[in-house]
Each structure stands twice: as structure tokens, then as C-alpha cells.
Amino acid sequence: MSKNSPPTSRLSRRELIAGTLGAVAAAPLAAQQQAVETTRRPGRGPNELDQRSPFVTPRRDPSPTSSRTPLQDLQGTITPADLHFERHHGGVPEIDPDRYELLVHGMVDRPTVFTLADLKRFPAVSRICFLECSGNLRRGSAETLPQMVCGLTSQTEWTGVMLSTVLNEVGAHRGATWFLAEGQDAAVMTRSVPIDKAYDDAMIVYAQNGDALMPGNGYPARLLLPGWEGNASVKWLRRIELSDRSFMTREETSRYSEPVGEEGQIRQFSFVMDARSIITEPAYPTTLEPGWHEIRGLAWSGRGLITRVEVSVDGGANWDDAELQAPVLPKAHARFRHPWHWEGGRAEIMSRATDETGYVQPPWEALRTARGPRTRYHQNPVTSWTVDDDGRVLFGVERLRS
């Protein structure tokens, strides 16, 4: 992926002779030279802000409305804050934290305004969980990166205050059944959220992987609804209003709803992200060499824990259990790995996640059968990568036909 060329080597005559006499192949020679070379001059001193090596250039893939996490370039489960996906509807506002306030009102005893400092003084909680856009599937061409297939999911250690703590502070009425969350971006994004989520695990977060939120992820504060479609975790949160009915905003009626069935029904308030997985390597544009490889990927469920990930290397005829990296956390990306010896010849590798409710990630046909042909959000089908005779890995577009 690197677009940078390595720095030109400067060799001493002695190193050059040593290398030549060694009569080793070019690549080992280069490595040997570099292993010595970097010891012959002091490196840079400590600095204020480290940067990635110039040889490491992961990039989000931006479109006019979103930018997608380069899943294929990441290991483990945490998404670096600057690679977290973005989806916003009116651009990223620049917010001065000293002039930031959150208004909580509606069905409460004490309508209250909180500064950022107020929010930070409440008892803090940190939680690792994924955040995924419910529009997270592209079916595209065979030349599709994991990032393009479903790069609208990322994972973060968020820190903030439990929303229930804030609602207790303002004296939320027992009769309140919904709350409106409103952002201060140019879309003035609004979503209605059932109040039960507030008392379950919703948070107002101000930190992302230990640091302040990135602007594209809601700086200085956003709502966080673990396991639910990302749009409802409203960023740049300026207002929460408690009510005894939903607000029927545009983003929960004509958007983020999906046609289901044959009779024109439209499924609404479909918040929870169903279990899903993707193999992040090997994947397009890799070319495999025969021998041992580790199949690696991510699996997650908005309903809780991932309990099992199965991997097939023969297009779904046989499945093996992959290893899950501990700890597996609820509503969080889990890393799975599975050793594979590729002998050469055609193969199709795929993964299938199961969560603690017993839900098994479905094939595309099962989703289409259950929902009808016009389904659009919440598409979580099993996806695959095909391997041809030359070891070229391509996205399994045939799995998502019809």
C-alpha cells in the first residue's frame, strides 16, 4: 500500500565489500545493510507528537458523504482514531469546547444546561465497542477491498458519562418513553431513541481511545448507543429532549428504514446491528504463495457476545471453528484467526459469525428471502474471497448476486 519509496541507502565501502563477499541474494543483502546502517547514525530525538512511519500509509476511503476504515490494514480490534469511519450529513462542524453546552429538557424536573467540564465531572465510564453504519455493504466488483465491502464499522474505547446518570441528575419523568438526540452540525441531525436504551447502556462520550473525540466523530461530545446503528449515536450533541412519543424525524422515517416483505411494508426503528463478520486477510488485492497462511478477520454483534466464528476455504461445503482472540467483549469487534495451508488451486474463503442469542450470520439468499428484493439497510450477509489458480484473491461477487 505504501506510496513512498525507502530512503536511498548509503553504504560504507566496508559494508559494500562485506555484502558482496557474502554473495547473498538482493533482498537479504538490503536487509543486512539496513540492519547495520541504522546503527551508524543517531535517530531523531523525542518529539511532541509521533507520526506513523513514512512506510505505513493506511488511508480511509472518502466519498462525498462518508469515509471508510481500511480494515485490511489493521490488526487486533481497536481502530486508530484517525482511521475511524465517518458518516455525516452536513459536514463536520468546528466546535469551540469553551462555548459548548448540552441542553437536557422536556419531560424532566429540572431542564439543565451542561458544559463540557460538567459532563467530565460526572463519574466516568470507559467501554470498548464497535460503531457501524447500517448502510454498510457494497457489492461492487471483484476488485473490492475489505474497506469497500464494509469499512463503515470501527471500534473504539470510548469514555464518557452514562446517560442514565445525566437523566437522574435532571430528574427524568417516569412517563418519558423516548428521547430526541440532536446534533449541532449543518444537518442538525436528530434521532428518537427509546428511553430504555438510556437506562441500559447509552453514554454521552467525550473521549476516543484515551484522547478527545476526533472532529469527524463528534468533538467535543456525542451520544453512544452500543450495538445500535451508528446514525442514532448522534454526534456534536447539543440537545436531548425527553418525550412520551417518538419524534418521527426524517432519519428514522424516510431514511434508515427498510422495505420488507411483498406488501410494501417498511421496517422502522431497526436499531440493533445483527451479527456479522468479514475476513480482512487474505483479501483483494493480495496474491497468495502456496504454503501456510493465517485467515484473519473481525466478527461482531449488536446483541452481545460473538460466541463462534466459522471459516470455510471451499465455498461453504465445510466449516471449521476459528480461534477468537480473548477477551471477547459484548457489542464489540472480536478478532478471529484460522491457519490455512493453501496448496495451490482454486479456493473460496468465507466466514460466518454466531452470537450469544444463537443468531447465525445468514447468506445473501436468506436475507433476500426474509426481507424481499428491496431491502437496503442492515445487510449483513456472509461474504467471501475467491482464490484463483495463480493465487490472486478477489471479492466473491457471486455470493451477493440476485
Added chain:
Amino acid sequence: MNATRTAAAGLTTGWFIAVAAQAVAQPAEPERFGLGRPATEAEIAVLDIDVGPDGAGLPVGQGRAADGAPVWAQACAVCHGAAGEGGTAGPVVGRGQGRPTVGSYWPYATTLWDYINRAMPRNRPGTLTSHEVYGLVAWILAANEIIGEADVMDAETLPAVLMPARDQFVPDDRRGGPEVR
């Protein structure tokens, strides 16, 4: 989460007792933290712009399709098309399946008012007057043949408009478990 916090507080309490036997245990968590300041009616009014499906929040004002037509031409047509057929932004007019429009896919007319008022037009959101928004809503509803050209939209009439897609909306029936829904 609360259990973790309580456990941490318990450890702290234990430390105090061990170090200073006379120390009084801190309460685990107060009833309230006393943070924030009371919001005034005036400052709530500035931000409280939402309009509910029952019409709550609709301001004074009114408009007919003819009032909205010039606003549409000037502010909306560039993206949504002169007749609302769609362009760089999606279609707004029509009942065709597969292309979500106000006529085919919006359950509440009040949502139109709320959304246009808060987020449209894209290049200068929040700049339309209440009369302009009522006029635009009337123009869009009339173009979709949901109301008549002469119908006046205001805080009384708009919530009473019955949208064609209203009864199509159903709650999420996915519950996890083995069944794919």
C-alpha cells in the same frame, strides 16, 4: 458498569479505613451531583426546533403550493429537479416503487416541515422563514397529489394530512435467535 464503579469505590473506602481508622466512608454515589445550571425558557426556545408528528412545535405561519413554487425554483430545483423528479439529490415527487419519495415513503407531513426547516437547503440550512417552509411543504405535497393546489398548510392543517405511506411502517421484529428476519 455501575457494579464496576461501586467496586472501585469500595476499594477506595477500604484504603481509607486501613490508613486512617477514624475516616468516615464516602457515600458510593450521591442522589445528585449538582452539576449544570438551570436552563431558561428563552434559551430552550432557541434550540427547541423539532416538530412532532402531532404538530407540536409548528410555528405560526402558512403557505399554499403557489407560495412555495418560487422558493422551490430558487432554492431546491438545482438539486432535486424543477418538478421534484430528482437530480444530484433524490426525487421528492412521485409514487413509484423503488424510488423513495414524499408520496411513496414519508409517513408524516410534519417531518417535511421539520427537515426542511432544520437542514435545507444544503448550502444555507436554517435560513428559510416559516412562511417559506409552509409554502415549500404545500408545494411538495400538492406535487405528490396529497393535497390540492389551493390547500393552505399551517399548524392546524399540516398534522391532519394523511400521508399515503403512513400505514406501511411497521416496528422492527428482529429479536436475535436463529430466525433471519
